[in-house]
Amino acid sequence: MKYLLWLLKAAIFFTLFAFALNNQHDATVYFFFGTNWRAPLVLVVLAAFAGGLVVGALGMLPGWWKHRAAAAAQQPSMPEQTPATTGSPAAPTPTPAPSITATDLPAVRQHGL
Numbered sequence: 722m723k724y725l726l727w728l729l730k731a732a733i734f735f736t737l738f739a740f741a742l743n744n745q746h747d748a749t750v751y752f753f754f755g756t757n758w759r760a761p762l763v764l765v766v767l768a769a770f771a772g773g774l775v776v777g778a779l780g781m782l783p784g785w786w787k788h789r790a791a792a793a794a795q796q797p798s799m800p801e802q803t804p805a806t807t808g809s810p811a812a813p814t815p816t817p818a819p820s821i822t823a824t825d826l827p828a829v830r831q832h833g834l
Contacts, residue, residue, distance in 0.1 A: 744762040751757045760768075 741763040744766070746762060747759050748762040748765045749757050749759050750765055758765075
């Protein structure tokens with residue numbers, strides 16, 4: 722299975738590499754006010770893809786922040802510790818260690834593209 726995944730990754734890489742080699746002629750992108758940008762077509766496509774990634778990530782930021790705020794609000798607060806009195810010889814009681822369950826651990830993908 723490991724070799725099949727590497728073969729798939731190599732096929733994707735060589736397909737994209739062949740695409741880049743076949744699209745090296747210049748393309749002109751016209752902006753506003755008569756400005757333009759001349760670059761190889763593969764760079765224009767790559768820039769458009771990267772711009773789409775940035776716009777998509779920025780569009781998701783408010784949802785991420787809302788999720789983070791909701792998760793932080795649901796976490797239990799730490800119990801307040803009372804200061805020890807100066808006249809008592811009793812030792813402070815140790816706090817129990819937090820238990821870790823399987824749902825607390827992040828999901829890790831073993832094999833991914």
